[in-house]
Amino acid sequence: MALIEFADFSFKYLGADSLALKRIKLTIDNGEYVVITGPSGCGKTTFCRAINALVPQFHRGYVAGNVYTDGKNTREYEVATFASVAGLVFQNPENQLVTLDVEKEIAFGPENLGVAPSEIRRRVEELIELLDLEELREKHPHEMSGGEQQRVAIAATLALKPKVLVADEPTSNLDPQSAEAILEIIAHLNKRGMAVVLVEHRLDLVAKDASRIILMDKGRIVADGDPREVLAMDLCEEIGVGVPKATQVYKRLKTRGIELGNVPLTGVELAELVQEATSR
Amino acid sequence: MIILEDVHYSYDGVYTALRGISLQVDDGERFAVIGANGAGKTTMVKHMNGLLRPQKGRVILDGRDTKFMSVAEIARKVGLVFQNPDHQLFLDSVKKEVEFGLRNIGFTESEAAQRRQKTLASLGLEGFAERSPFTLSGGERKRVALASVLSTEPRFLALDEPTIGQDAHQKNQLAQMLAEMNKRGRTVVVVTHDIEFVIENFPRTIAMADGQIIADGSTNMVLSNDEVIERCSLAPPQMTLAARALRNVFPEVGQRLTLLSELEETIMGILGGA
Numbered sequence: 001m002a003l004i005e006f007a008d009f010s011f012k013y014l015g016a017d018s019l020a021l022k023r024i025k026l027t028i029d030n031g032e033y034v035v036i037t038g039p040s041g042c043g044k045t046t047f048c049r050a051i052n053a054l055v056p057q058f059h060r061g062y063v064a065g066n067v068y069t070d071g072k073n074t075r076e077y078e079v080a081t082f083a084s085v086a087g088l089v090f091q092n093p094e095n096q097l098v099t100l101d102v103e104k105e106i107a108f109g110p111e112n113l114g115v116a117p118s119e120i121r122r123r124v125e126e127l128i129e130l131l132d133l134e135e136l137r138e139k140h141p142h143e144m145s146g147g148e149q150q151r152v153a154i155a156a157t158l159a160l161k162p163k164v165l166v167a168d169e170p171t172s173n174l175d176p177q178s179a180e181a182i183l184e185i186i187a188h189l190n191k192r193g194m195a196v197v198l199v200e201h202r203l204d205l206v207a208k209d210a211s212r213i214i215l216m217d218k219g220r221i222v223a224d225g226d227p228r229e230v231l232a233m234d235l236c237e238e239i240g241v242g243v244p245k246a247t248q249v250y251k252r253l254k255t256r257g258i259e260l261g262n263v264p265l266t267g268v269e270l271a272e273l274v275q276e277a278t279s280r
Numbered sequence: 281m282i283i284l285e286d287v288h289y290s291y292d293g294v295y296t297a298l299r300g301i302s303l304q305v306d307d308g309e310r311f312a313v314i315g316a317n318g319a320g321k322t323t324m325v326k327h328m329n330g331l332l333r334p335q336k337g338r339v340i341l342d343g344r345d346t347k348f349m350s351v352a353e354i355a356r357k358v359g360l361v362f363q364n365p366d367h368q369l370f371l372d373s374v375k376k377e378v379e380f381g382l383r384n385i386g387f388t389e390s391e392a393a394q395r396r397q398k399t400l401a402s403l404g405l406e407g408f409a410e411r412s413p414f415t416l417s418g419g420e421r422k423r424v425a426l427a428s429v430l431s432t433e434p435r436f437l438a439l440d441e442p443t444i445g446q447d448a449h450q451k452n453q454l455a456q457m458l459a460e461m462n463k464r465g466r467t468v469v470v471v472t473h474d475i476e477f478v479i480e481n482f483p484r485t486i487a488m489a490d491g492q493i494i495a496d497g498s499t500n501m502v503l504s505n506d507e508v509i510e511r512c513s514l515a516p517p518q519m520t521l522a523a524r525a526l527r528n529v530f531p532e533v534g535q536r537l538t539l540l541s542e543l544e545e546t547i548m549g550i551l552g553g554a
């Protein structure tokens with residue numbers, strides 16, 4: 001059974017005049033690291049909301065087809081059922097944090113689900129260690145930097161032991177180094193077996209971690225596959241995807257008759273490919 | 281011209297968010313402000329349009345101390361697009377949102393409608409006029425906030441992290457609009473972490489850290505400084521990393537900041553331009 005299955009799913013928000021998602025068919029399996037990208041307004045956030053039933057149960061509208069998350073139809077089970085399967089992290093952590101300190105913030109979700117106190121303590125300690133939150137233990141979330149808040153928000157989400165972390169532009173308000181720190185944590189979680197669905201425009205930062213990239217445009221999936229294959233497509237430039245600079249150089253060289261052999265995603269990879277080409 | 285003279289500001293009386301900012305902004309300039317989260321960038325630009333007033337030091341706009349000017353008076357000259365559009369948008373349609381500012385500064389109904397249409401189209405928002413900002417995606421909302429200020433085309437334009445949530449096309453559209461306004465003599469200040477956006481569009485860069493300006497000069501010079509990159513919590517651009525890695529093997533690769541097209545030519549050179 002797939003972890004997430006979109007079975008010909010379409011969705012139109014109440015009052016909107018076009019579909020936000022159009023006939024989406026795909027499956028996402030355990031352990032995958034899927035990056036979703038595409039122009040703003042193409043449906044990425046709606047896609048994330050559909051994974052954990054916020055669409056169509058909280059954001060209402062016209063629905064066709066089904067989404068199954070962990071085998072359960074998101075139209076049939078309560079939203080709360082999905083909180084412990086798909087953990088959602090948003091762009092603005094401040095909108096997500098509710099309590100007064102780090103420990104309470106992490107404990108909040110499992111307490112609401114009635115998890116035993118001893119188990120909650122165990123999870124809190126584990127997550128404080130995993131996300132390097134020791135120094136923030138006594139701090140109020142509103143005294144923290146954006147990067148610190150985002151780490152707490154991720155910890156709070158993980159406390160529910162989700163099978164997939166769904167992160168919707170989690171670093172777009174952060175400076176590049178804080179963003180990289182968050183993305184490293186996400187890549188690390190994926191290596192420990194957690195599936196990741198990440199919405200991101202700055203593919204320079206994430207393409208190297210992804211096992212798969214999905215391109216969306218106007219509510220549809222227009223490409224889905226290996227990052228190097230997807231980013232090498234001309235379609236990316238046509239719909240305005242921020243192709244990594246190194247990949248752009250590769251493409252330009254190709255049109256001038258220089259074939260580097262493989263598609264680079266980072267500057268260092270590009271340099272390596274150039275060196276290999278000279279020694280051939 | 282805007283002059284900041286030794287500006288100090290603290291929100292809570294304990295932590296000082298600005299510690300002696302001095303800066304001159306000439307008419308018709310175009311520059312970027314960079315810095316880590318919490319460096320004081322937003323606090324500084326809020327001083328430029330009078331939302332915050334210095335607790336020590338002065339802000340002088342066209343020769344007048346802003347202390348003696350009303351917010352409305354300053355706002356007519358200096359337009360600020362907030363970092364978070366949720367703090368800026370409050371009306372129930374995109375159309376009203378954009379026309380509000382225009383009507384406020386004296387445009388007639390039909391002029392306002394015309395400008396609104398033109399600005400929305402330039403930002404890829406045609407067809408959104410009747411929508412409520414609260415039903416838009418994050419990136420769309422950000423562009424509505426941009427449209428409501430850009431449509432008024434103030435003499436000084438300050439944009440706080442305008443590229444958040446925007447894709448490559450939308451960033452280009454924005455860059456083009458700013459370039460056109462700059463050509464018409466408007467001054468453009470952009471706060472951003474997007475170092476490539478800076479390299480491609482802004483000749484001058486100001487770097488901030490801990491409430492102070494740590495570098496101010498040509499973008500090329502400021503961004504070639506490793507200390508600036510580190511203290512502003514930036515990541516070196518991929519093209520710089522590529523150039524560095526290439527330089528280890530091909531000493532002819534240059535030391536300075538690298539544009540994509542320059543790297544392309546360098547590699548063509550190395551691989552014999554076949």
Ligand SMILES: Nc1ncnc2c1ncn2[C@@H]1O[C@H](COP(=O)(O)OP(=O)(O)O)[C@@H](O)[C@H]1O
Binds near residue numbers: 013038039
């Ligand atoms: N609550 C809502 N009501 C009506 N339309 C909405 C709502 N939220 C989003 N939309 C519309 O749905 C489309 C997809 O939005 P979204 O999924 O947020 O895009 P993305 O995350 O890719 O920027 C957009 O056209 C947007 O305007």
Ligand SMILES: Nc1ncnc2c1ncn2[C@@H]1O[C@H](COP(=O)(O)OP(=O)(O)O)[C@@H](O)[C@H]1O
Binds near residue numbers: 318319
């Ligand atoms: N409304 C506020 N109340 C208290 N402190 C604030 C407020 N806004 C910003 N600060 C603090 O002022 C400092 C500078 O913030 P800001 O100007 O927003 O930085 P930047 O825009 O560079 O991220 C930070 O330490 C921040 O926590």
Ligand SMILES: [Mg+2]
Binds near residue numbers: 417
């Ligand atoms: Mg979104």
Ligand SMILES: [Mg+2]
Binds near residue numbers: 321322323363440
């Ligand atoms: Mg700011």
